[in-house]
Amino acid sequence: xxxxxxxxxxxxxxxxxxxxxxxxxxxxxxxxxxxxxxxxxxxxxxxxxxxxxxxxxxxxxxxxxxxxxxxxxxxxxxxxxxxxxxxxxxxxxx
Amino acid sequence: xxxxxxxxxxxxxxxxxxxxxxxxxxxxxxxxxxxxxxxxxxxxxxxxxxxxxxxxxxxxxxxxxxxxxxxxxxxxxxxxxxxxxxxxxxxxxxxxxxxxxxxxxxxxxxxxxxxxxxxxxxxxxxxxxxxxxxxxxxxxxxxxxxxxxxxxxxxxxxxxxxxxxxxxxxxxxxxxxxxxxxxxxxxxxxxxxxxxxxxxxxxxxxxxxxxxxxxxxxxxxxxxxxxxxxxxxxxxxxxxxxxxxxxxxxxxxxxxxxxxxxxxxxxxxxxxxxxxxxxxxxxxxxxxxxxxxxxxxxxxxxxxxxxxxxxxxxxxxxxxxxxxxxxxxxxxxxxxxxxxxxxxxxxxxxxxxxxxxxxxxxxxxxxxxxxxxxxxxxxxxxxxxxxxxxxxxxxxxxxxxxxx
Numbered sequence: 001x002x003x004x005x006x007x008x009x010x011x012x013x014x015x016x017x018x019x020x021x022x023x024x025x026x027x028x029x030x031x032x033x034x035x036x037x038x039x040x041x042x043x044x045x046x047x048x049x050x051x052x053x054x055x056x057x058x059x060x061x062x063x064x065x066x067x068x069x070x071x072x073x074x075x076x077x078x079x080x081x082x083x084x085x086x087x088x089x090x091x092x093x094x
Numbered sequence: 095x096x097x098x099x100x101x102x103x104x105x106x107x108x109x110x111x112x113x114x115x116x117x118x119x120x121x122x123x124x125x126x127x128x129x130x131x132x133x134x135x136x137x138x139x140x141x142x143x144x145x146x147x148x149x150x151x152x153x154x155x156x157x158x159x160x161x162x163x164x165x166x167x168x169x170x171x172x173x174x175x176x177x178x179x180x181x182x183x184x185x186x187x188x189x190x191x192x193x194x195x196x197x198x199x200x201x202x203x204x205x206x207x208x209x210x211x212x213x214x215x216x217x218x219x220x221x222x223x224x225x226x227x228x229x230x231x232x233x234x235x236x237x238x239x240x241x242x243x244x245x246x247x248x249x250x251x252x253x254x255x256x257x258x259x260x261x262x263x264x265x266x267x268x269x270x271x272x273x274x275x276x277x278x279x280x281x282x283x284x285x286x287x288x289x290x291x292x293x294x295x296x297x298x299x300x301x302x303x304x305x306x307x308x309x310x311x312x313x314x315x316x317x318x319x320x321x322x323x324x325x326x327x328x329x330x331x332x333x334x335x336x337x338x339x340x341x342x343x344x345x346x347x348x349x350x351x352x353x354x355x356x357x358x359x360x361x362x363x364x365x366x367x368x369x370x371x372x373x374x375x376x377x378x379x380x381x382x383x384x385x386x387x388x389x390x391x392x393x394x395x396x397x398x399x400x401x402x403x404x405x406x407x408x409x410x411x412x413x414x415x416x417x418x419x420x421x422x423x424x425x426x427x428x429x430x431x432x433x434x435x436x437x438x439x440x441x442x443x444x445x446x447x448x449x450x451x452x453x454x455x456x457x458x459x460x461x462x463x464x465x466x467x468x469x470x471x472x473x474x475x476x477x478x479x480x481x482x483x484x485x486x487x488x489x490x491x492x493x494x495x496x497x498x
Binding site: 041071 | 118119122124125126127130132134
């Protein structure tokens with residue numbers, strides 16, 4: 001189903017985050033991260049934040065991490081990021 | 095971000111601590127339900143601290159039951175809570191309002207007048223002229239006349255002024271003026287006079303423009319000797335008097351001597367201080383001490399006036415005057431013989447310079463010095479000048495007819 005959506009998005013040149021329901025991320029340096037269209041907050045500690053999206057999990061690791069603001073569609077994360085990873089839903093990070 | 099903080103402050107918010115097992119779920123459900131949580135992340139011992147607006151706080155309860163978390167208010171912040179606090183202290187608010195009203199009313203009056211200028215005598219006459227403009231302590235500011243009018247009154251009522259202006263800085267009126275340079279005095283040629291020696295000397299040159307010279311070049315004169323006579327004998331045996339005018343230059347000798355010590359007194363502060371404060375309210379001063387006794391043997395005094403003002407120059411008429419006495423110990427630092435002589439020479443030269451007429455020219459200078467005892471030097475300075483020694487002395491003779 002996602003492949004069909006991707007093809008439609010390619011053909012119509014419409015944004016993939018709209019067609020495929022993917023998260024849109026805006027990152028400013030390693031200090032601020034804005035994730036639109038997230039589906040849940042799975043883990044929240046000072047050193048890592050795990051955010052659920054449509055088909056992946058986004059794992060942000062770093063120091064002094066904090067959630068600046070949480071809205072229904074968007075989450076604003078601040079701190080000093082070291083890495084941002086994408087994992088499939090079933091794969092849990094060690 | 096800054097505007098966000100102001101917005102949250104005005105609306106009011108509470109800092110809550112969320113504890114329990116499903117904190118992340120709680121946060122997510124809140125977000126989905128439109129409950130705005132911000133600044134999530136100040137970790138506490140048991141959970142997470144977050145900020146939430148007052149209106150959203152009451153919507154959190156169902157989420158709390160659903161997720162099984164516990165919520166505790168850590169701090170209440172913002173304007174609504176401040177207002178609630180002050181509602182209980184109505185007298186404080188009334189007091190603050192009264193102070194504000196008094197300040198507002200009193201700021202419409204002049205509470206101090208400052209005259210800024212170099213000449214003290216002139217400052218007194220300027221102060222008198224300023225009073226005529228209506229600027230005085232207690233004057234109502236809106237009733238004051240325009241700057242140009244005040245300027246013309248001050249200039250018309252004070253001699254030797256070229257410019258003046260009154261600046262109204264809050265409750266303080268600052269008057270600045272510029273002193274004019276007086277034109278040279280017009281010689282009154284109708285009054286007869288002689289020119290006599292102002293001091294002893296040896297005549298170098300004499301040029302008489304009016305009157306008759308009574309001395310010649312290389313003559314020695316003493317103080318008070320007649321140099322140019324204003325009385326002229328006529329061939330008819332009669333005489334007439336004129337206003338004697340002329341330049342008489344002579345060698346003059348000035349000698350000064352003094353004793354100077356071969357040490358310097360150096361004051362070192364001990365750190366002990368006594369401060370006497372005076373509270374200044376508008377034009378009144380209130381001492382904040384009972385006795386101003388200073389027990390220090392040696393001390394230095396410093397004065398400081400701090401005034402409350404808005405911006406750079408808007409004085410409110412409230413201030414604190416502080417006089418500080420700092421104890422010092424005086425130690426003698428020895429100086430060399432040459433330095434003591436040099437110090438004495440400079441001092442004596444300054445004293446001689448005060449005695450000289452304008453335009454004097456130095457021709458010779460001698461410095462003598464001798465040691466009187468272990469710590470005293472006697473310095474004598476002799477200076478030779480060519481200077482104008484003529485001085486006008488009026489002729490008092492009722493029978494004489496002045497020359498026309």
